[in-house]
Amino acid sequence: xxxxxxxxxxxxxxxxxxxxxxxxxxxxxxxxxxxxxxxxxxxxxxxxxxxxxxxxxxxxxxxxxxxxxxxxxxxxxxxxxxxxxxxxxxxxxxxxxxxxxxxxxxxxxxxxxxxxxxxxxxxxxxxxxxxxxxxxxxxxxxxxxxxxxxxxxxxxxxxxxxxxxxxxxxxxxxxxxxxxxxxxxxxxxxxxxxxxxxxxxxxxxxxxxxxxxxxxxxxxxxxxxxxxxxxxxxxxxxxxxxxxxxxxxxxxxxxxxxxxxxxxxxxxxxxxxxxxxxxxxxxxxxxxxxxxxxxxxxxxxxxxxxxxxxxxxxxxxxxxxxxxxxxxxxxxxxxxxxxxxxxxxxxxxxx
Numbered sequence: 214x215x216x217x218x219x220x221x222x223x224x225x226x227x228x229x230x231x232x233x234x235x236x237x238x239x240x241x242x243x244x245x246x247x248x249x250x251x252x253x254x255x256x257x258x259x260x261x262x263x264x265x266x267x268x269x270x271x272x273x274x275x276x277x278x279x280x281x282x283x284x285x286x287x288x289x290x291x292x293x294x295x296x297x298x299x300x301x302x303x304x305x306x307x308x309x310x311x312x313x314x315x316x317x318x319x320x321x322x323x324x325x326x327x328x329x330x331x332x333x334x335x336x337x338x339x340x341x342x343x344x345x346x347x348x349x350x351x352x353x354x355x356x357x358x359x360x361x362x363x364x365x366x367x368x369x370x371x372x373x374x375x376x377x378x379x380x381x382x383x384x385x386x387x388x389x390x391x392x393x394x395x396x397x398x399x400x401x402x403x404x405x406x407x408x409x410x411x412x413x414x415x416x417x418x419x420x421x422x423x424x425x426x427x428x429x430x431x432x433x434x435x436x437x438x439x440x441x442x443x444x445x446x447x448x449x450x451x452x453x454x455x456x457x458x459x460x461x462x463x464x465x466x467x468x469x470x471x472x473x474x475x476x477x478x479x480x481x482x483x484x485x486x487x488x489x490x491x492x493x494x495x496x497x498x499x500x501x502x503x504x505x506x507x508x509x510x511x512x513x514x515x516x517x518x519x520x521x522x523x524x525x526x527x528x529x530x531x532x533x534x535x536x537x538x539x540x541x542x543x544x545x546x547x548x549x550x551x552x553x554x555x556x557x558x559x560x561x562x563x564x
Contacts, residue, residue, distance in 0.1 A: 335481050351370050462481060
């Protein structure tokens, strides 16, 4: 692991991989301004979903791309695939980059905002970051700060209907100057070209993955019951490892109206290998993003969030055995340290 980390740091592979959109900022992914606060109680009533997002720049990115990047005298092969997901509210990008002594995979989710763009990334090295970007004429301009506090600017642009180029620059420095560090080109994959190129097979065994999260693997269905009013909603989800088992990806579907369209939530969960800490980043069909953290103790994983307007919220994931568990949601609406149960869902493994 130390060797892999040093390679990533030296060649700034995070930037090589995501430079089409935006290199990674430091820290846990953060929700954009203007979303529904995480402490707000969800309505048990059926909802009218927003229309799919329309964005000309992102629409041009939909599809498969192949290319190469050069940095620090080394060339890397890169592929990525883009598609609209989660009720068309987010652009998902699945990426791979590989070169001498290094293979990196990442999943990005991006959303246009009034101010520009905001994105969240999760990598096979366990990194999870948030990012921002903006359009300046025909150029997509990104500024960020890497894990060592170094600022940079990346500019990408289409040079044809099926070709893009980008340049990454470090800076600005104390004199306001930038220094080019990475550049590359991407071309749209031809529809009849077959599967995208892939890195050579790895002989290194996959890590086992976090044992607590591993208990959620598979397909599950259940019923959530609201305390107030007793209304019930059918729910189901599927969980699978991704990114060298660094993250658990969960796809939830709820049906507030049994005859209507499902309400979809995509969750990305990560456990800190050095502690019992767990982070969760969720993207839903309303285009909202919720980031929470917590820890596991015995058979219970507790995820908490706090909001200055709506107060604190807790979600308890309780294992009741290999084939059953519960998700209990609580809220401290009065912000006095007293939590009240909002709803409880019982899930059973689907055969």
